[in-house]
Amino acid sequence: MSQPYLAHFALKEPPFSKEIPDADLWLPSSKLAAVESLLDALDEHASVVLVGEPGVGKTCVLRALRHRIPAAGFRLTYCHNATLGRRDFYRQLCHAVGISPAATAGSLFYGLSRHVEERAAERIHPVFLLDEAHLMHQDTLDHLHILLNYAWDSRALLSLVLVGLPELRERLELRRNRSLYSRIHHRLEIAALTPEDTAEYLRMRLHRVGCDREVFASDAVVLFHEATLGAMRDLDRLAAHALRETARKKRKLVERDVAARVIEADSRERDR
Numbered sequence: 001m002s003q004p005y006l007a008h009f010a011l012k013e014p015p016f017s018k019e020i021p022d023a024d025l026w027l028p029s030s031k032l033a034a035v036e037s038l039l040d041a042l043d044e045h046a047s048v049v050l051v052g053e054p055g056v057g058k059t060c061v062l063r064a065l066r067h068r069i070p071a072a073g074f075r076l077t078y079c080h081n082a083t084l085g086r087r088d089f090y091r092q093l094c095h096a097v098g099i100s101p102a103a104t105a106g107s108l109f110y111g112l113s114r115h116v117e118e119r120a121a122e123r124i125h126p127v128f129l130l131d132e133a134h135l136m137h138q139d140t141l142d143h144l145h146i147l148l149n150y151a152w153d154s155r156a157l158l159s160l161v162l163v164g165l166p167e168l169r170e171r172l173e174l175r176r177n178r179s180l181y182s183r184i185h186h187r188l189e190i191a192a193l194t195p196e197d198t199a200e201y202l203r204m205r206l207h208r209v210g211c212d213r214e215v216f217a218s219d220a221v222v223l224f225h226e227a228t229l230g231a232m233r234d235l236d237r238l239a240a241h242a243l244r245e246t247a248r249k250k251r252k253l254v255e256r257d258v259a260a261r262v263i264e265a266d267s268r269e270r271d272r
């Protein structure tokens with residue numbers, strides 16, 4: 001085992017890795033509600049905006065959706081390179097759905113619309129998941145509602161799921177984006193973890209890798225929660241550091257002093 005802390009805590013693999021299978025994702029009631037709202041929205045062929053602070057688990061909610069959605073009726077296409085101009089954005093979407101991108105903007109758009117109509121004829125509902133959508137070019141946002149228009153805007157053949165930081169919703173609320181925003185009927189927010197969630201998340205991550213005993217003292221968990229404000233990516237990083245540090249000290253419990261030191265070192269590192 002390359003990392004001594006794994007042996008020290010008798011862990012089968014690094015507990016706080018992002019490489020967690022879709023089927024093992026942790027779904028407390030708040031996250032389960034988001035996945036179910038997404039499923040309901042897509043079932044009605046509607047579009048969705050999903051926002052939340054960095055690291056609260058938005059992309060993981062999309063992965064949980066991928067795991068649960070009936071494979072036969074839906075075709076999910078995930079795009080995360082949101083920073084492209086409009087033409088390159090559509091070109092990327094063409095690649096992602098598996099059609100060869102045409103040269104002109106008009107043909108690109110036509111190719112994508114045809115793709116959507118063909119899936120509808122096969123009774124498959126296409127869903128474009130646009131992650132990091134707060135970074136989208138205004139040119140692309142200006143045009144996106146047109147991609148939702150089929151049969152004189154009388155058929156819902158495509159769902160868009162726009163995912164991003166809370167400023168995404170602020171952008172969509174701007175008058176300029178009202179044609180798009182008025183077509184997005186489901187507006188979801190992923191909240192940061194509560195203190196109870198933070199404790200449960202740490203336990204779940206350890207349980208997955210074979211450890212069912214209490215490893216984080218409750219006052220250490222409180223410190224982690226305050227430091228991360230309920231963002232799971234930050235929690236992953238701090239918790240992994242704390243396990244290493246505790247193993248170096250040959251202790252079995254991550255205590256408050258170690259948590260405080262790890263948090264301080266992490267914030268010094270980030271200020272540099």
Ligand SMILES: Nc1ncnc2c1ncn2[C@@H]1O[C@H](COP(=O)(O)OP(=O)(O)OP(=O)(O)O)[C@@H](O)[C@H]1O
Pocket residue numbers: 016017018019020024025026027031052053054055056057058059060061164165232233236
């Ligand atoms: N449901 C979950 N189950 C297990 N781990 C999770 C879950 N949600 C988030 N995580 C952990 O937190 C990390 C950050 O989550 P995620 O990437 O989904 O956040 P995000 O909201 O998309 O952040 P960003 O805005 O920066 O893209 C993941 O890499 C994973 O380690």
Ligand SMILES: [Mg+2]
Pocket residue numbers: 058059060131
């Ligand atoms: Mg993300």
